[in-house]
Amino acid sequence: MWEAIKAFLRSWGLVILATAIGLFVAFRFVSPAPPDTLRLAVSTDPQSAYTQTVAAYARALEQEHFKVERVPTQGSVDNLRLLREGRVDLALVQGGVPSRDNAAGLVTMGQVFFEPAWVFIRNQPEGARPVQALRGKRVAVGPEGSGTRVLALALLEANGLRADAIEPVPLAGNEAAEALAAGTIEAAIFVSAVPTDAINRLIRTEGVNLLNFGSRAEAYAANLPYLHPVRLPNAALSLAEDLPRGDVTMMAPAASLLARKDLNPQVAALMMRILRDTHRQRTLFSPEGRFPNGQNNEVPLQEDAQRFYEKGPSFLQSYLPFWVAVAVDRLWVLIIPLVTLLLPLARFAPSIYTWQMERQLYRVYHKVRQVDEESKAGLSMRTIAKLDALEKEASELKLPDSYADRIYGLRRHIAWLRRRKEEPA
Structure with a gap:
């Protein structure tokens, strides 16, 4: 199981890393995350419809895991001032109170x-x-x-x-x-x-x-x-x-x-x-x-x-x-750029996987070739030790079962080299 996971990461790790980096960069340019605290203007009169309504809003927001800060006010005129000053995020305001002068920079969610x-x-x-x-x-x-x-x-x-x-x-x-x-x-x-x-x-x-x-x-x-x-x-x-x-x-x-x-x-x-x-x-x-x-x-x-x-x-x-x-x-909003990024990367993933697997085989083959070059005059104790080490390295290669024939082929080549060097010239 662990070998399969490592094999997957070898082939798709670069794709996952590139995707994560792309998400991180793009996420900074999408709309900001909602704040965790909202400030609501609330009347000081407990019988006011505004007080009861804001209490209903607060309960609904708290159910969505917002922290609600209640800012006491004296009424609609005060609410407008607090909104303009940025001291509250939402406030109920009576019709007829807002005007072009005192409501600049504000918007309405509608009449309630x-x-x-x-x-x-x-x-x-x-x-x-x-x-x-x-x-x-x-x-x-x-x-x-x-x-x-x-x-x-x-x-x-x-x-x-x-x-x-x-x-x-x-x-x-x-x-x-x-x-x-x-x-x-x-x-x-x-x-x-x-x-x-x-x-x-x-x-x-x-x-x-x-x-x-x-x-x-x-x-x-x-x-x-x-x-x-x-x-x-x-x-x-x-x-x-x-x-x-x-x-x-x-x-x-x-x-x-x-x-x-x-x-x-x-x-x-x-x-x-x-x-x-x-x-x-x-x-x-x-x-x-x-x-x-x-x-x-x-x-x-x-x-x-x-x-x-x-x-x-x-x-x-x-x-x-x-x-x-x-x-x-x-x-x-990130789907299109992500798809644009992932499609070409996905095309290279199988090639990356194959390269990762065969690189391990080629590394051992390279050492086998070096031993072959070094032992032209025949086997020595040093050469035998190197062949033993290569035999052990080949047997310990951690490759998927689909590469079993390649591993056994490598071990046969090592054994063939040993026999050939042992034969008299």
């Missing part, structure tokens, strides 16, 4: 869910226009750096109320709900894909109403193109309490997963599979299959994401474990 604006206003006099009645009033618009503040100010400005026309209060969550219930502010705006404790509290608070955008929804969408009308069905928050009482039309931006342009393509392909598995189900505001999608993006769509939306997941990542698919995909 709607997050409506929940606008709660204290009761207004009959016939009053609720938003216009907020002029000069205190309104909770969320903290600096949050997507809530960006959307709240945009909605107010669309109604002619600039930031200086109201008194913006940087409250969010339960603090904003408590202030509105206590009457210390006139309105509170939340942006959330799911009802939070603050929203559930206010929907049950006497004297506070959830704004129904109703017939003005299309006008909002025309003025703020990143907004989509969505419907909160009657009793969707509580069948037992019939909350809300009647359908409510809300305006919702779509959250998108953003990344830097230099995101590793293998990671991008994996993230698309994770997005599909995480977001394709039905939600309160979208039917099954609505997300993820590559529509109406405010920043360019990442190349692998675009390919996913057009053709679906790649064959390799559909049927192979991630890291196996990565290795195969990276090596795939």
Whole structure:
């Protein structure tokens, strides 16, 4: 067995070595391997849909043996800054926040869910226009750096109320709900894909109403193109309490997963599979299959994401474990140059094998010829010793069975030389 292995290595060793060197050189020029650590921006609010979504992403990535680093942020504006600075690799960003100026060098993996604006206003006099009645009033618009503040100010400005026309209060969550219930502010705006404790509290608070955008929804969408009308069905928050009482039309931006342009393509392909598995189900505001999608993006769509939306997941990542698919995909581009290298080398392999085998025979034959030349005057003790040594060397040659006749032929020639030199002249 060992002799067969050595024979194989003698003939194909050069081919294997040349192939390994070619792979090493070419591998340096294919797409880089995915990093072993990914940094995700995560909200500090445990009830946030962003927090829950990032947790789902992290679990999926950890199952593929990535180390996930969670970087706490204050919201979408902060997320964009961290992406631009290269401090995170992936971040959820609210629609309407990215712009040509603040999203340069970034790409999107697509929209992943709607997050409506929940606008709660204290009761207004009959016939009053609720938003216009907020002029000069205190309104909770969320903290600096949050997507809530960006959307709240945009909605107010669309109604002619600039930031200086109201008194913006940087409250969010339960603090904003408590202030509105206590009457210390006139309105509170939340942006959330799911009802939070603050929203559930206010929907049950006497004297506070959830704004129904109703017939003005299309006008909002025309003025703020990143907004989509969505419907909160009657009793969707509580069948037992019939909350809300009647359908409510809300305006919702779509959250998108953003990344830097230099995101590793293998990671991008994996993230698309994770997005599909995480977001394709039905939600309160979208039917099954609505997300993820590559529509109406405010920043360019990442190349692998675009390919996913057009053709679906790649064959390799559909049927192979991630890291196996990565290795195969990276090596795939090497097939043509490798075949070009291997074909001529393979043609020489049999000749190399034959040369390796016959070289051992020729080495002994060369010594036999030298002994023949040295012993023209007849055998001496030195010559006999050399012939004995050659006989032993010939018998110990390690060659495949296919060369047995050549070995025995060599030994016969040595014996013939011995007899010829022993015969009297």
